[in-house]
Amino acid sequence: MKTLLKDVIRLGLILTAFTVVACVGLAFVNQVTKPIIDGLDARRTEQSLKNLFAGAESFEMVPEFPAGAGAVKFASAYLVSKGGQSIGLAVKAAGPTYGGDTVLLVGVGSDAKVAGVIVLDNKDTPGLGANAKNPNYYVDKASKTTFPGQFRGKPLSDPFEAKKDVIAITASTITSRGIAVIVKQAGDAATAYLAAHGGKQ
Amino acid sequence: MKRYLKIFTAGLISDNPLLMLMIGLCSALAVTNNMANGIGMGLAMTFVLLCSEVIISMFRKLIPNSIRIPIFIIVIAAFTTIVDLSMKAWTPALSEAMGVFIPLIVVNCIIMGRVEAFSSKEGVFACVIDSIGMGLGYTWVLLGIAAIRELLGDGKILGFQIMPDSYQPILFFTLPPGGFLVFALFISMNIWLKKLIDNAGARAGKSGKEAVA
């Protein structure tokens, strides 16, 4: 009995030693990589916001943005300003397309027009629906307009219907329709928010 | 020397972890729709395999038999985490493309299998050779599959256009079914290769004997 207990303690100690060494090592690696990873995330958000709004200077997260109704959900929203003047709102919105939810960053200017759309995540069929996030896929080859690029400057009063006022991705009507709906709903929510808050901050 | 050469070459064809032993398949098929992912996965996997084999071989006298499996898991998980964090920090695009398959290296049976069967018994140097051989055996298959899938499915190799513009990419190959089909053909090819080598070996053995006689 005594030897058994001794054995258990010995094995336990060895196991603990290995675990402790592993955890300390990982804590060290984490110390090095964490600031880099966090920095990357922040920089990526900032970069995409700057791509949406030319000349944007500062961004402020909107604390109480509505979560969205129905299939389209809003994850977060940023108020974008330039020279102390708010110039628009960017909404991170997710909604169903073909192979699951697609996540977009939709920028809306104070003039109730779409400032731009960036596809953050899309799991649709590669080569078909996934062309939504392909920077080399053009719905209009002459002007090199990408699928999300065509929303730039589009007034929110438009119907946003694929194959009508929105050029669809070839053979991917469901993806195109889904994304148009997300843009429209995010845009409407952003306009409503901007109107309610007077746009002056 | 000859022994090390044998350990090294075993992983490439005759004991190829993917095509012969049929282990570690998940990551091999999931990330091989383009070459860049294949290279990244191959390197990540080889790194974890090498480090885990070396550490376990170094401490093999200190690891009691009854708790060896949990200790192996801890060691492998630690190195997997290191790779995961490093890739997130320094190669974010690659890390995003492979998603959950980097953390899943921890349950890759190749590593567990080699650690259990090889490095818990052998010296550090033999383990280095073994892990590099196995890692290369894993990586070449990944690259082969990825090259075919990227070329046929996207008309590119490593992102460079290879096929003429008129080539209509066969989407099938970038999608999961294409991965399964290409893999089936690779196994078939490897069986054929192994037979070829075995036959050549047998013939060489025979002629060697005749020469002695």
Place this chain on the structure above:
Amino acid sequence: MNLVKIFLTALLIDNVVLMRFLALCSYVGMTADVGQSVGMGFAVTFVTVLATAATYPIYHLILVPLHIEFLQILVFIIVIAALVQLVEFYLKKNVPGLYTAMGIYLPLITTNCAILAVTFDNITKGYDFAEAVVYSVGVAVGYLISMVLLAGVRERTRTSPIPKFLQGTPILFAATSLLAVAFMGFAGLIK
């Protein structure tokens, strides 16, 4: 409604074996006959749900408050390994009938990547607890379905003429490729 959607997506659209290439080792290794594949499928379902129930609170109640999320991989795999051991002991002692049916599959489950992948997904997809449980059931049943499908195909391949270069394992993957084509058709199922 959302739960139904999560379930169907995990079950068919993102089928764990045919679309996401997970758990292929056991998919090839454990489908020699239908009975075996069903046994393995149920064992995996059982452990997946348990694993979700165990790792989800550990992550949100222990790792996050202590800011040690970087230990996720290490902690999750140890929890799953321990869980499998406990289930094995428990079944052996208290439910010997189930143990004889499921027991031989249990040691293989620790290194089944589908289970670990599900526990990671629960966190990265930001599910709440109910969604996580539904998701894990969906994935596991999807696994069961694909196992049984392949086992059925394998029984046929034994008596069918097969091209010489595909004999043995290659035909399994060629057949899987066709199954995967069929499953791609589910992609437009949810709107």
